[in-house]
Amino acid sequence: MITLHGFASSNYYNIVKYVLLYKSIPFQERLIYSGGEDWLAISPVGKIPALTTEDGQHFSETTVICDYLEETYPDAPLYPADPAAKAGIRQIMKVAELYLELPSRRLIAYAFSGKPAPQKALDDARHVTNRGLTAMKRLCAFSPYIAGADMTLADVYVHYVNSVVNSIGSRQLDWDILAEVPGMREWNRGMRESQIARTIEADRKADEPDFHAYIRDFLAKNAVPGR
Ligand SMILES: N[C@@H](CCC(=O)N[C@@H](CS)C(=O)NCC(=O)O)C(=O)O
Structure with missing residues (x-):
């Protein structure tokens, strides 16, 4: 089964999730905010989202993933043919x-x-x-x-x-x-x-506390230069 890696507060993650739901493609979600070498093997720039295909190939970049899904699962098309x-x-x-x-x-x-x-x-x-x-x-x-x-x-x-x-x-x-x-x-x-957008929004809300905890932890370790 396809695996979508990332977290529900990510708008890019939600674009891919929308496409998967719109096309009724079976998938599982793997929660990850960031990671080390193992994560880079899946998402080479370390960005959310990434996707693992049914036959175990990994790739990242939202539009690349969406195009792959469109070409592999042409039902419920999201691009015009022309x-x-x-x-x-x-x-x-x-x-x-x-x-x-x-x-x-x-x-x-x-x-x-x-x-x-x-x-x-x-x-x-x-x-x-x-x-x-x-x-x-x-x-x-x-x-x-x-x-x-x-x-x-x-x-x-x-x-x-x-x-x-x-x-x-x-x-x-x-x-x-x-x-x-x-x-x-x-x-x-x-x-x-739309029902899909509502589902995605409910999942985003549920992720909010963990996402904020992740951000707090990130900010404690990384200084943000400001004015
Ligand atoms: N160009 C990437 C951007 C993805 C992106 O910026 N994702 C954010 C989460 S919404 C992320 O991974 N941020 C962590 C980082 O930049 O290290 C795409 O289109 O997928």
């Missing part, structure tokens, strides 16, 4: 990853430690996020799904990107980032309603 339409979906995901998720994520240490972020870090995050927003305004249709009539991987991906943008980026920058893209908030609310 290559150009598929590229359009992947473009939305890549823009969301590089220009929305990552600038917010770079502020995560300040959010967890409570130390004020250096002004340069805030300015950089705002600049990159602005570029992402400009692109998303052009790319997103929300009619009713992010790229049009059909639910795709971009809906799943951006929904969980938005959780980091909302909880980290918006708070650190004191800026309602998602409100900048017309239709994004309403669409995001709709995405939260």
